[in-house]
Amino acid sequence: MDAILLQILNGLDKGSAYSLIALGLTLIFGTLGVVNFAHGALFMIGAFCAVTLQKLLNVYTVTIDPEKTDFLGKPLEVKTPYVISWFGEVAGTSIINWSVPLAILFAIPVMLLVGIAMERGLIKHFYKRPHADQILVTFGLAIVLQEIIKTIYGANPIPVPAPDAFKGSFDFGVLIGFAENAIIYPYWRLVYFVFSAIIISAVFAFLRFTTFGMVVRAGMADRETVGLLGIDIDRRFTIMFGLAAAVAGLAGVMYTPINPPNYHMGMDFLVLSFVVVVVGGMGSLRGAVAAGFLLGILESFASMNEVKSLLPGIDQIIIYLVAIIILLTRPRGLMGKAGVMED
Amino acid sequence: MSKTILTRRGLIQAGAAAGVGLAMPTIFTSRASAFTNEPKGGSVILGFNVPQTGPYADEGADELRAYKLAVKHLNGEGDAGMMNTFSSKALKGNGILGKKVEFVTGDTQTKSDAARASAKSMIEKDGAVMITGGSSSGVAIAVQGLCQEAGVIFMAGLTHSNDTTGKDKKANGFRHFFNGYMSGAALAPVLEKMYGADRKAYHLTADYTWGWTQQESIAKATEAKGWQTVNNVLTPLTTTDFSAYVAPVLNSGADVLVLNHYGGNMINSLTSAVQFGLRDKQVNGKNFEIVVPLYSRLMARGAGENVKGIFGSTNWHWSLSDEGSKAFVKSFGTEYGFPPSQAAHTTYCQTLLYADAVERAGTFDPCGVAKALEGFKFTGLGNGDTEYRAEDHQCFKDVLVVKGKENPTSEYDVLEVVEVTPRSQVEYAPDHPMFAGGSLGQCNSGA
Numbered sequence: 001m002d003a004i005l006l007q008i009l010n011g012l013d014k015g016s017a018y019s020l021i022a023l024g025l026t027l028i029f030g031t032l033g034v035v036n037f038a039h040g041a042l043f044m045i046g047a048f049c050a051v052t053l054q055k056l057l058n059v060y061t062v063t064i065d066p067e068k069t070d071f072l073g074k075p076l077e078v079k080t081p082y083v084i085s086w087f088g089e090v091a092g093t094s095i096i097n098w099s100v101p102l103a104i105l106f107a108i109p110v111m112l113l114v115g116i117a118m119e120r121g122l123i124k125h126f127y128k129r130p131h132a133d134q135i136l137v138t139f140g141l142a143i144v145l146q147e148i149i150k151t152i153y154g155a156n157p158i159p160v161p162a163p164d165a166f167k168g169s170f171d172f173g174v175l176i177g178f179a180e181n182a183i184i185y186p187y188w189r190l191v192y193f194v195f196s197a198i199i200i201s202a203v204f205a206f207l208r209f210t211t212f213g214m215v216v217r218a219g220m221a222d223r224e225t226v227g228l229l230g231i232d233i234d235r236r237f238t239i240m241f242g243l244a245a246a247v248a249g250l251a252g253v254m255y256t257p258i259n260p261p262n263y264h265m266g267m268d269f270l271v272l273s274f275v276v277v278v279v280g281g282m283g284s285l286r287g288a289v290a291a292g293f294l295l296g297i298l299e300s301f302a303s304m305n306e307v308k309s310l311l312p313g314i315d316q317i318i319i320y321l322v323a324i325i326i327l328l329t330r331p332r333g334l335m336g337k338a339g340v341m342e343d
Numbered sequence: 344m345s346k347t348i349l350t351r352r353g354l355i356q357a358g359a360a361a362g363v364g365l366a367m368p369t370i371f372t373s374r375a376s377a378f379t380n381e382p383k384g385g386s387v388i389l390g391f392n393v394p395q396t397g398p399y400a401d402e403g404a405d406e407l408r409a410y411k412l413a414v415k416h417l418n419g420e421g422d423a424g425m426m427n428t429f430s431s432k433a434l435k436g437n438g439i440l441g442k443k444v445e446f447v448t449g450d451t452q453t454k455s456d457a458a459r460a461s462a463k464s465m466i467e468k469d470g471a472v473m474i475t476g477g478s479s480s481g482v483a484i485a486v487q488g489l490c491q492e493a494g495v496i497f498m499a500g501l502t503h504s505n506d507t508t509g510k511d512k513k514a515n516g517f518r519h520f521f522n523g524y525m526s527g528a529a530l531a532p533v534l535e536k537m538y539g540a541d542r543k544a545y546h547l548t549a550d551y552t553w554g555w556t557q558q559e560s561i562a563k564a565t566e567a568k569g570w571q572t573v574n575n576v577l578t579p580l581t582t583t584d585f586s587a588y589v590a591p592v593l594n595s596g597a598d599v600l601v602l603n604h605y606g607g608n609m610i611n612s613l614t615s616a617v618q619f620g621l622r623d624k625q626v627n628g629k630n631f632e633i634v635v636p637l638y639s640r641l642m643a644r645g646a647g648e649n650v651k652g653i654f655g656s657t658n659w660h661w662s663l664s665d666e667g668s669k670a671f672v673k674s675f676g677t678e679y680g681f682p683p684s685q686a687a688h689t690t691y692c693q694t695l696l697y698a699d700a701v702e703r704a705g706t707f708d709p710c711g712v713a714k715a716l717e718g719f720k721f722t723g724l725g726n727g728d729t730e731y732r733a734e735d736h737q738c739f740k741d742v743l744v745v746k747g748k749e750n751p752t753s754e755y756d757v758l759e760v761v762e763v764t765p766r767s768q769v770e771y772a773p774d775h776p777m778f779a780g781g782s783l784g785q786c787n788s789g790a
Contacts, residue, residue: 156645
């Protein structure tokens with residue numbers, strides 16, 4: 001029982017990431033009708049917003065310590081971040097320590113701009129082209145973006161630690177009556193799950209309770225009629241693309257302490273997120289979120305030693321196996337609507 | 344006047360013969376030379392096959408820097424680096440056998456098929472007389488096999504699997520880097536000293552040749568010291584989130600986690616283990632410990648603070664104070680502005696060792712070079728007294744046990760050398776069970 005609970009908890013953070021990426025994918029598909037294979041790259045760029053802010057906060061001034069030497073025997077260059085010089089040791093160190101949460105503020109405008117630039121600069125030219133063309137161009141774009149990031153930041157993962165206050169783990173098992181060390185869960189993964197729940201709720205609330213959201217939903221249902229009412233639906237859809245990019249970016253920012261980011265992380269999530277969208281039902285926001293968590297948890301279960309000893313290799317195929325079963329029994333996915341990609 | 348009559352059978356036979364001739368790779372038919380890619384002009388071409396893209400691209404970049412530095416030194420440019428400290432004085436700084444050293448590069452992408460394709464291209468199209476490189480045992484073994492077939496020497500780069508000079512060894516292949524067995528033999532006594540003999544180890548192992556052989560080596564070596572191995576879980580190479588593998592460790596009764604991972608796998612699994620607070624826990628009345636048997640400074644940087652206090656082993660480290668290491672660090676540091684990695688060190692050494700063997704043999708013929716390398720004893724290249732054992736083409740030398748540094752003074756200062764394990768302690772018989780099952784075979788010069 002404790003092992004099952006442990007894997008459910010483990011699946012939550014991965015499910016959170018799948019859900020956030022799949023939510024953005026579905027938003028873009030629902031509004032613009034574009035299958036965006038560059039969405040994983042947006043997740044990766046978000047993560048590198050956190051890396052960039054960390055590097056900016058660590059921009060330093062150099063002083064020479066004549067008493068120490070570097071690896072070549074020259075006087076040691078002591079690097080002191082400007083933030084520490086300006087705000088003092090305690091405040092400066094705290095700012096650097098909280099760089100990941102601070103990166104949220106940095107990433108929102110950056111990701112909105114990246115998303116809008118991507119839509120206006122490239123993707124809008126492919127609205128009337130077949131889905132295959134859209135997939136090819138966005139996949140190409142994803143490769144270009146990841147190569148740019150690799151050129152700037154290198155191929156190795158870059159450590160981006162969580163704030164000290166959220167390092168380590170807590171014994172969840174003891175809280176619910178299990179033995180000590182039976183169910184351990186890291187603080188930051190809990191933060192990630194709560195953060196994802198807030199973002200998902202905020203997106204749903206935005207679409208449900210704001211006039212902008214209402215217009216977007218109306219546009220998703222019948223773009224032509226909304227346009228005939230004199231509403232510039234294209235502009236709103238462009239903003240939705242930016243919003244979807246920001247959601248993916250924020251998912252990436254907060255994921256950095258869980259796994260050190262590298263240029264390839266977007267691709268690692270992209271294919272699985274597409275499976276999540278298909279399982280959830282193309283065009284269904286709720287389906288994307290539900291399928292994200294479902295598949296995240298199932299993937300975690302499949303990694304259990306007991307399961308793998310019964311079915312070797314199941315952890316590698318579980319998501320695709322579930323996708324096949326669901327598509328055979330419910331061809332439109334869990335919550336898919338009729339008419340989406342069925343022409 | 345004779346008349347040629349072309350029968351149907353004759354046509355088929357001629358066609359088949361022509362087809363076989365055309366289909367045969369040129370590397371197997373180059374009869375004009377005494378051996379494959381015999382250098383004819385005033386220069387000789389070496390092929391540097393490293394990961395320039397993919398997850399090990401940073402290590403590949405460091406290897407390439409070292410290769411370029413070695414070429415510079417061989418051609419008499421720069422400060423000559425470790426050529427000054429190398430015990431063999433055959434190299435004169437006038438190229439190799441008086442021929443200017445040139446090079447071509449290939450991108451292995453850390454994929455065996457891509458690595459073989461780029462090595463094949465360098466041999467067939469560019470005329471490389473020697474291939475060197477690799478940042479993965481899978482790649483090294485694949486390229487070593489190709490070089491054996493093609494009749495060129497392969498000087499392995501960063502490859503740590505026992506199999507490279509074990510069951511997959513080849514007469515044309517030579518490895519300077521250490522291996523999994525040596526890591527186990529060096530680490531186990533230090534682990535026993537630090538953590539005691541009554542320990543229960545849980546292994547997470549990368550599911551491919553290197554992971555398997557390293558896990559076997561570490562488990563055998565620690566079990567000989569009294570440790571128990573409670574579990575060994577194979578993790579797919581593509582895993583990025585190790586939480587599902589790390590989470591059950593604390594509840595398994597183990598008090599040590601051994602991460603048989605390298606590169607991105609190591610960074611991610613170690614990050615997960617630290618996130619789950621393993622190092623803050625007490626199990627069986629002892630502090631829970633983590634061990635990373637194969638360390639790389641480039642990877643340790645990626646894992647950040649998580650490596651502090653964690654033991655592992657390495658082939659070489661820039662902080663060593665012998666004359667060879669100092670000369671190499673000075674040379675590399677002056678050229679590039681930062682200290683070299685172990686990947687850079689081993690590839691630089693391999694280039695010098697090849698060039699030196701050619702000089703001593705007086706020929707580029709792979710069989711002559713192989714003979715010069717077999718049993719060759721040398722010093723001055725940063726690892727103390729070293730020998731290229733004739734029986735398996737494995738270098739035997741001291742091994743470093745290292746620990747993640749608690750108070751690093753720079754971004755490169757992440758590891759500290761805890762012990763230099765003498766060669767005698769890591770040596771094994773050529774027919775040791777962990778290395779059995781293969782044979783060098785005959786040297787192939789491609790003639």
